[in-house]
Amino acid sequence: MLSNERSLRIVHVFRAPVGGLFRHVMDLAGEQASRGHEVGLIVDSLAGGEKAERQLAAIAPRMKLGVVRLPMHREPRLGDVFIFARIYARIRRLRPDIVHAHGAKGGLYARLTGFLPLPKRPARIYTPHGGSFHQVAGHRMYMLAERLLERTTDLLQFESEYMAKKYASEIGPGAALVNVARNGIGPRDFVRVTPSPDAAEFVYVGELAVRKGVDTLIEALAIIHSGGRFAPRLVIVGAGPERDVLAAIVDKSGMAGSITLAGPRPAQEAFALGRIVVSPSRVESLPYIILEAIACGRPLIATAVGGAGEIFGPYRDRLIAPADPAVLAAAMVAALQENDTVQQEVCSALTQHVKENFQIASMVDSIMAGYYRALARSEPQALQMAPRAP
Structure with missing residues (x-):
């Protein structure tokens, strides 16, 4: 703990222990426990x-307020009432200083407690990770819920400037404090x-979903093959709800002989399966997979989203437009032809840039400063013990 940090009781509430949201919470909770x-x-x-079982079991001994798993479904359903009741009861019993909600469903459960009495009022923090804001079906309903729940939110903790602006454009101004702490990564x-x-020429690592642009990548590869000059291979690493849909797209494209659908595996192991990493997403907040690829020194093609x-x-001029197979195909061909020395110089410069600007410790410093600001509204003395934001 920093010398001027007051020790806090912190409960994180979130739904699926997968992807970038899970990494964010695990990094944050682990660093907070270390402090x-x-x-x-x-x-x-x-x-x-x-x-997820392994990762949660590994961190559990450090979680003094426990690790509780409850069945939370992505879409709203009647059973949400019973899950909320259990979460409310646990928060009542733990009497935390901070309840930090992550993602739409975590935000629903945690912030609804603000409408009910508690023996100790915690500061309620909300980090939207983008899911409901990028949702097409039921978008109005989700945004209506966000506006309602904003009334019980003390601090909106964003992981990117993009997400802060997206929230403001959808929800409008409110009473909650605002803080931006970009995702960070560590020495490992x-x-x-x-x-x-x-290794194949290209590798994709991430969720198997159309919103991640995997279909665009498959089509781009087919365009390259149709040109007759290059015949690159692609490895797609990951799992997701639309795996079968994407497998059908691969078959229809005629690229089955050049595309391998590999199962999920650790990012560094996955990066070794291809010479060039491709991140063709349609929507993102602040994607860990880009940070991780850059940290590993891999050449990277990414879309200008989130x-x-x-x-x-x-180096943002190296980003390309999303959802355009022809643009992506051209970028992939250019990467295949790029001079190795030039490519490595760019990789090294990006790695150094990320190392200097996206560290876990800095992320947590900023988030903790946000917590103390939120607490200061009801506990003015907390502000005197809070570290200054970096």
């Missing part, structure tokens, strides 16, 4: 599989990855 705060997790029990991420001897420009900073 001497008492931390607990309330998380979905339906998703994540064995990988900065390991240079060398492609395996039989907070990707914030990651690339002075």
Whole structure:
């Protein structure tokens, strides 16, 4: 704990223990515990599989307020009432200083407690990770819920400037404080990855979903093959609800012989399966997979969506338009032809940029400063003990 940090009781509430949201919470909770705060997790029990089980079991001994898993479904359903009742009861019993909700469903459960009496009023923090804001079906309903729940929110904690602006445009001004702390990564991420001897030319790593632009990538590969000059291979690493849909697109494209659908695996292991990483997303907040690929020194093609420009900073002109197979195909061909020395110089510069600007410690410093600001509204003395925002 920093010398001027007051020890806090912190409960994180979130749904699926998968993807970037899960990494964000695990990094944040782990660092908070290392600083001497008492931390607990309330998380979905339906998703994540064995990988999530292992990660939660590993961090559990450090979570002094416990790790509780409850069945949380993505879409609204009647059973949400019973899950909310259990979460409310646990928060009543734990009497935390901070309840930090992540994602739409975590935000629903945690912030609804603000409409009910509690023996100790916690500061309620909300980090939207983008899901409901990018949702097409039921978008109006989700935004109506967000406006209602904003009334019980003390601090809106964003992971990118993009998401802060997106929230403001959809929800409008409110009474909650606002803080932006961009996602950070740690020393274990900065390991240079060398492609395996039989690596494909391209690799995609992430959720298997159309919103991630995987269909655009498949079509782009078909365009390249149709040109007759290059015949690159692609490895698609990951899992997701639309795997079968994407497998059908692969078959229809005629690219089955050049595309391998690999199962999920750790990012650094996955990066070794291809010479060039491709992140063709249609929507993002501030994607960890881009940070991780850059940290590993891998050449990267990425789309200009969400907070990707914030990651690339002075190199943002290397980003391309999303959802355009022809543009993506042209970028892939250009990457195949790029001089190795030039390519590595760009990779090294990006790696250094990320190392200087996207560290876990800095992320947590900023989030903790936001917590103390939120607490100061009801506990003015907390402001005197709060560290200054970096």
